[in-house]
Amino acid sequence: MTYIFHNIFPLSPQQLPVHSFSSQDTDALLSAIRQTTAPHLGISLQLSVDGRVKAIAFATPNEAFYVTLQGSVRGDIATNADKRALKSDKTLAGFSMARIALHIHRDKRWHVNGVDLSSLLVSTSERPLYPSDFIQKKVSSDVNRRQVNALWYPDAASVDDDDDDDDEGDEAMRRVCLRAWISAVCADADPSAMQFAKHVNTRRASIRADHFVCLENMMLCAELLENQKPIRIENEFTAIMSDSDGLLLENARFTTRVRRSNQTSVEFHTNDGRSIIGQAISAEGKTTKIQLTQGQYRSDIKRVVVHGREELTCSENAREEFVLLILQGDIKLTNQLFINLVWFPSGNSARAERPRQPPTTAAFMKLNESQKEVAAAMISPSHPIVIAHGPPGTGKTSTIAAATDYWITQGESAWIIAQSNVGVKNIARSFVDKGITDFKIIVSKEFYVEWHEHLYVEIQENLIRADDLSQFKDAYETERSLLGSRIILCTLSTLSNPVLNSCHMFKNMPVEKLVVDEASQINVFEYMHLFHKFEDLEKVCFFGDPKQLPPFGQDAVPQLQSIFDVKHLKPTAYFLNTQYRMPIPLGEFISREVYNSKLKSHHKTHSPSSVAFIDVGKGVEASAGKSWTVCRCFARSACQRY
Template identity: 30%
Template sequence: MACISRIIHQNLIDVDIDGLNVKLIKLSDFNQDPTELRTVVDRNEGRSLGLSAAYSPRAGLRLLAIADTSTVIIIDFETDNSKNNGRATPPGDSATTAGLDYLCDHVLCRPVGFVYGFDMGPLALALWQSHDLRIQQAIDMQCAGPRKTRAPLATVQFAIGDTARIFDVNIVRVFNDYICHVSNDPSASQTTTPLAQRAWIAHHISQLASMEERLADVPPVNTVKLSDTILRFLAKASQDSFQLDEKKPKEVTRTVAVAFNKGRKQVDAKVNRYQHKIRGGKNQQARIHMPGATTGGGYSIPANVTVARGEGVRLKVEGNISGSRVALITLTGREDPTAAEVKRAQVVLMILQGKMGAIGSEGLNPWVHQIYLDPGEEFAWPAEWAKDTIPPIKFKLEKIPRPLNSSQVKVIKRMCSQADEHRVSIIQGPPGTGKTTVIASYVLTAVGAGQTGIWLIAQSNIAVKNIAEKLADFGLTNWKLLVSSEFYEYWHEHLYAHIHSNIIISEEFIEKSTMKQLYGCPVVLCTLSMLSSNKLHQLGAFKMVPLRNIVVDEASQIEIGDYIPVFTTASTIRKVTFIGDDKQLPPHGQEEIGELQSIFEVEHLRKHMLLLDTQYRMPPQIGAFISQTVYDSQLKSSEGHPLYETPNMTCHFVNVAGLQVSVGTSWKNPEECKAILQLSSIFQGQRKKFKIITPYDAQRTLIENSLKEAELQWEDTCFNVDSEKLLGNEEDYIVISLVRSWELGFLQDLRRTNVMLTRCKRGMVIFTSKEFMQKYGKNSLVGSLLGYYDNEAWIEVKEMNRTIFV
């Protein structure tokens, strides 16, 4: 049989073994003669084998490694058949499948003995999705490791203990990249060495006497007994998670202020932005880079993050750093997954292990069936749900403290309905259409009718806070907002000043007296991430306030897989309303990962969609343009807008002949920054309220620092388009810096551009150049806006003092 053999030496732990014999075999050759694998299996009959995989960028299984103590067999499947979440006939000679048959019968579905691997859930699902192969007797290594993290390094450290030296940096590197990078010739790439080492370390740990009892308690992954329907749902969720995880940077560098404690050999460092905070993680290694006195000088030393809290991080170092200085910290390896990401992976794994009850059989959880699978005409909600004693809700317009338009009334009545056909409701709310007013009106009505178990959730902390403030504005006080300490403390406490008495921060969850505040509380607000983590379940929050009626804001920004922990584990949910706008921000990563979906992209759910059709925020001039170009002329502007009949221009383009300058992976335009400082000074002198938006973080930083140096308003003034603080936010005047002087870049993204152009209440000022707009920008949404004004919106920088901003 044709195979490529080589000897490698594992460098993960210090144990006395000879080199590993790694044999790479193409599937076509393996199907002709599986002798090499048979040799390994025969000498390990009934004993453990280690497994590992390398994947295509689309999460299709490309290479599979099978290891014992001295040998690693790697099967190259030669292609990725997982396109469109479908399965295809395995590659190779279709008339000769001896190798695959042997692999299935004696490794994947071996009758005696177990196979062990890290992240066994995704591996098992990729086998089925890519190659129609099932597996049983498969043990996930991390399930036998520390309970608080699934980081492979932590599992290896836990298993090895003090019996051998562990090379942390090498382990992080080996588990940092699961992608097969050289698709035409894997043997020539660096993929096969870490792949072999991952399979070997899984086998080695499974042989340790100290791990025998813990591994015996781990239920095996078994896809043999699961239906294609269940596997299709799980494979899609796993594939999406994998691709999102691969998008996370493998190395980041942060600028910090450091102070060295020589006696304790530790460094205290501080970052200056919440977005740049450093989280401690088992998957990462750190280095501190100290600048020299002259250009090109300096030095760096290794460090370990020991404490990360708020703006500060403490690192243990071996070398010496003198004084307090500005330095760089480079973190290699991906951040640990969030609590919600861990919970999502856990749920998928538990289903594969048969620990989720009915969901693993044909008696599907109705929410899984409704949300993730096309239910068809025969689908019916459980009959007993209709018998639940739910107080009827009668919507009374006179009880609402704000005037409502007809589309808002229709939406609120739908949200109040308990009929089966309304258990899933989707509301499209374009910018400024009163989504938080609708949510607050629904809550006021439902609570007034005696309903409890209402959970209001969103993707971002800011959106949750905005809803809470609207509840308070409506006179509602009997609710609690759960917010993470990481977001609240040090960074954003000031944002909650008006609703402070209703807040419970996550750091206080462990106090029973604090959690008792939920008793008798009909409404709870939190992010989807917090709702999806294990913490609230463990603390009994869902017993105090059952998950019964869920309202999801920003639903168009949430990938449907993120709901898996909620819809697969909560048995009390009876109604869900999704509110969002698929014409604005999509789920993170959707541009690169086309398979990602929000609720709004699921065709069988769109039939439940209603539209909020009247906007109150934007000046009608701008509102009419947005309606025409983005919303098929279905969006009306309120006649009550203060600028409804103004003859004055509400949008201006300022001509700035500046050039975009590269800053790492971002861009800045210094000339636009200078011009914006002039307008900021004018606006402050006129006491106008304004915010500045730019697509690029480098420009945001430049503008913010320049405002600060000029002693102009700078705090909570300048935002990146994707900023959590910007979403759902608005201001009288919006100042936009496009930055670009060639190519469209960000402006090709209609949805993000739509976010940028729909924040103003009175006027908008866009900084760019005539040359750029004429040559590149005319085919963008911004270019269409300029054309809407017949190019009459242009002014020069020197004219800003004489311009009327209504």
């Protein structure tokens, strides 16, 4: 037996006894667990860099049990005795229990029955509780949040699969055991809630084998993606000012701004090597308010660093809740058309016969033949899913605009989304250029105020800020804000924002038609919870180019797929075959090298001199008005921009 020393709570340093077992010591583990009197067992996993389960920790409020697992083959040690390890008379409790259960089931084929602490004390309309939140709410108001949060950073970040260093191995064991112990303490803090909680159970008859494979892959991708997120970000700032309640930090750049978060801490480094610690409690435009927790402000700040992980996004939270409800038995995957079409096809997934006679509206008449074919499929009731592969300059937005114009004339509604705010803004401005003005675009306050207001000048009358929606008291206020518009533009994440539910947006504007731009950049799993949520969904149209940007993080997580990578859907995809953006020599080169010579070019420039290659290998970023450009410096006082 070993001991782990800690000071999680504001008491004298404590020690946690840890009993260690190998995968062959299951009987001894069961015997040790049975001798404990605690009704609950906290549980936590130690994962490798590729997401395999390396060890499991169980804990009571008084001791921990650490089990190392050997091998990576599914079910390699899943004997009857091993399976009993997760089926004792104790109730398992853990944070993100759905993930824990799926990781274990994927790697070891063990079944898990336990309670998710993240959702134990909140309703489905609230964000899940992080461990430090739960502790502060139920265990101790004076807790070292930064220390607790750090325990939930990925073990793989500090301990590599092939590293045999004893100190790093001990640290990994310490972290996973303390996570299990904190879970046990939290479960013990509210026995009534534990008694009546819904259980995560992988033995539910409603979950088929192919469902498990899908959900396990989803959670594995989510885990590996989160492991890529930095836990330390250098902030770029223009000014720091003292405030009555702390500091006011003026951020210089949107991508490195300090955001309000209960899960991160902000460290200010002075010129003489001292540190000041604080927490971001609010953010308005470019200014973040910092409440100091350690040290006193001095004017000689040279660096600002944010430590920790920010809270999950609205979309990530919705995904986690969706999987949790499946394992709790509240959602059945077989009940939704689009989930079945994408992930569980019945066998005949061939495309329906393509429409032959597109409408003769002005917008359709301006399209080329391949664009007309896609737009006609978009408005056809016989095509529930439309996938359009559009290389650069082939008129993806023109095609979307033609279908949108038709829906408007028919009094039909549609939601048009993209991965990024800039992508959504580009669609909106293109609509205006094409004479479509009857739409609304929802923008988050965080992205808009003081950062990107200049991008929306031309579409100011179409703009709805998400924070304004949160102030609406009933569906009628929301309806008035739409002014009769039946076309809504927003990001994928905004579509998952709970504020749209609370203001009854979907009552006024049900999601019946969904158009997804930049679809090649979106992990296909990001759609599953949306397909379940929107019961009125009739049509989904995907636009993108898999030859350009793949889903974010695919270089580190090869398992990620976009809708264009779904094997049984590939034969159904349309191809926009004429590009208008690149000069002919460049277009022909791209067509030959990237698109198997299927891409035609239509452009007024034919001269080979229109193509030039510029080496910017030594380029650096420089501020240019309200944006940034890459420049290559040839002298201290001047640079040539490309």
